[in-house]
Amino acid sequence: MTEITKKQQYLILLATSLGVLMNPLLASMLILALPNIGADFLVSARDLGWMSTAYILANAVCLVPGAWFVDKIGYKKSFIAGTIIVAVTCLLSVFASSYVSLLTWRVLSGVGVSLLMITSLAILTRIFPKEKRGFVIGINTTMVYVGLTLGPFLGGILTETLGWHSIFLIMAPVVLLSGIMLALCMKTEFTLPVKKFDGVGALLYAVSMLALMYGLSTITDTGSIFLAGFGLILFAVFVWYEQRRENPILHIRLFFENKRFARSSYAALLNYAAVYAVTYMVSLYLQSIGQLNAAEAGMIMLFQPLIQVVATPVAGKISDKIDAKYLVTAGMILTIVGLLILSGLGISMTNVAGYIMITQVFIGLGAALFSAPNTSTIMGSVAPAEYSMASSVVSVVRQVGMLISMAVCMAAISLFVGSTDMLGPSMYEEFVEALRVSMLISSGLAVIGVFFSWFRGTVPAEK
Numbered sequence: 001m002t003e004i005t006k007k008q009q010y011l012i013l014l015a016t017s018l019g020v021l022m023n024p025l026l027a028s029m030l031i032l033a034l035p036n037i038g039a040d041f042l043v044s045a046r047d048l049g050w051m052s053t054a055y056i057l058a059n060a061v062c063l064v065p066g067a068w069f070v071d072k073i074g075y076k077k078s079f080i081a082g083t084i085i086v087a088v089t090c091l092l093s094v095f096a097s098s099y100v101s102l103l104t105w106r107v108l109s110g111v112g113v114s115l116l117m118i119t120s121l122a123i124l125t126r127i128f129p130k131e132k133r134g135f136v137i138g139i140n141t142t143m144v145y146v147g148l149t150l151g152p153f154l155g156g157i158l159t160e161t162l163g164w165h166s167i168f169l170i171m172a173p174v175v176l177l178s179g180i181m182l183a184l185c186m187k188t189e190f191t192l193p194v195k196k197f198d199g200v201g202a203l204l205y206a207v208s209m210l211a212l213m214y215g216l217s218t219i220t221d222t223g224s225i226f227l228a229g230f231g232l233i234l235f236a237v238f239v240w241y242e243q244r245r246e247n248p249i250l251h252i253r254l255f256f257e258n259k260r261f262a263r264s265s266y267a268a269l270l271n272y273a274a275v276y277a278v279t280y281m282v283s284l285y286l287q288s289i290g291q292l293n294a295a296e297a298g299m300i301m302l303f304q305p306l307i308q309v310v311a312t313p314v315a316g317k318i319s320d321k322i323d324a325k326y327l328v329t330a331g332m333i334l335t336i337v338g339l340l341i342l343s344g345l346g347i348s349m350t351n352v353a354g355y356i357m358i359t360q361v362f363i364g365l366g367a368a369l370f371s372a373p374n375t376s377t378i379m380g381s382v383a384p385a386e387y388s389m390a391s392s393v394v395s396v397v398r399q400v401g402m403l404i405s406m407a408v409c410m411a412a413i414s415l416f417v418g419s420t421d422m423l424g425p426s427m428y429e430e431f432v433e434a435l436r437v438s439m440l441i442s443s444g445l446a447v448i449g450v451f452f453s454w455f456r457g458t459v460p461a462e463k
Contacts, residue, residue, distance in 0.1 A: 053214070067392040089106075149306060258381060274449065285432075304364040311369070329450055331373075336446045340439070
């Protein structure tokens with residue numbers, strides 16, 4: 001294998017981090033552009049939700065079968081292919097003639113991003129030694145928070161000054177740059193011997209994830225709970241089937257034989273399920289009960305991701321020196337404290353901004369202490385032949401956790417308020433109750449996560 005210099009290592013880190021940045025940046029930039037897109041294509045607010053839903057579904061469905069593809073053609077080729085797909089679909093989105101065609105390019109973009117998500121962690125785990133793994137994964141993870149932090153700000157400016165098409169136009173060369181950098185700096189290709197493609201397993205996984213994730217994302221619609229239940233049952237069938245396959249599409253045995261891998265994955269699922277929708281609920285609170293405009297609310301909510309951007313690489317570096325369970329468990333406990341404080345929000349409060357910023361300190365530090373060390377644990381608990389699969393698992397549990405978080409909050413709103421469209425002064429008390437209940441449920445999920453965080457098994461020998 002060709003020796004990779006330290007300079008090349010960090011240029012590859014930069015390239016993969018730019019690739020990872022695309023997912024949260026593009027998604028969060030488009031949020032502020034949705035009204036303009038709706039006006040251009042005469043699309044209702046409800047149908048505009050498919051811009052995010054279709055993208056997330058395509059991404060989640062492709063993550064597991066994508067790992068087989070990555071192992072077959074190689075990490076480097078797969079990453080470059082992902083950047084090309086995303087860049088081309090962004091350019092085609094600029095010239096979309098209808099909302100259906102724009103959605104089509106968003107779906108294909110989700111496919112491309114899945115390749116970037118699978119390969120970025122797998123590449124970094126391959127080229128960096130174990131003693132630096134937490135730090136580089138921390139840098140990589142930080143780019144997610146950078147994207148979430150900068151996205152709304154940049155998206156708002158671009159939409160207002162150049163129109164929503166400019167978002168896609170600017171993203172295309174950025175993602176291409178990451179592919180070019182990796183192609184020039186990574187001289188070694190990593191491929192693995194793969195067995196016959198498990199078509200039945202891939203189909204079971206795809207259908208179960210579509211049903212489960214669509215059901216969760218539309219949880220307040222009639223029949224969605226049954227669709228999510230069907231998806232869960234079908235996923236159980238998928239697990240049963242994969243355990244009996246010689247060439248499974250997903251190495252289910254790891255969840256039964258590798259306690260550290262399994263419990264770290266469960267902890268990640270519960271962490272994202274606990275915190276993802278906090279931003280959504282706080283945003284609604286500030287712009288309704290808090291009587292703030294979008295810009296003022298955005299400035300307050302910027303505090304949490306900024307904490308995560310600063311603290312995540314530090315937590316990743318510390319996890320290289322001590323067992324990650326101490327950091328991850330501490331992060332989960334801080335998250336619980338933040339969620340419990342947030343559940344105390346009321347209608348008549350003085351210094352609401354200060355109160356919410358206190359909760360953001362706990363939740364932001366909690367996320368920083370949790371994310372990179374836990375991801376490093378997952379990647380470090382498997383053999384090199386399973387890096388791409390482990391990377392896809394990290395992404396899948398993140399996506400499912402996010403949807404569970406939104407499902408909890410949307411169900412609470414549906415139960416107490418009816419709809420966010422009705423969120424006027426007469427419904428403030430009901431909304432506060434929905435916020436309180438959803439935050440208490442979220443903190444309960446995080447409490448379960450503490451168990452998986454602490455009792456995750458011993459540190460394995462070097463892989």
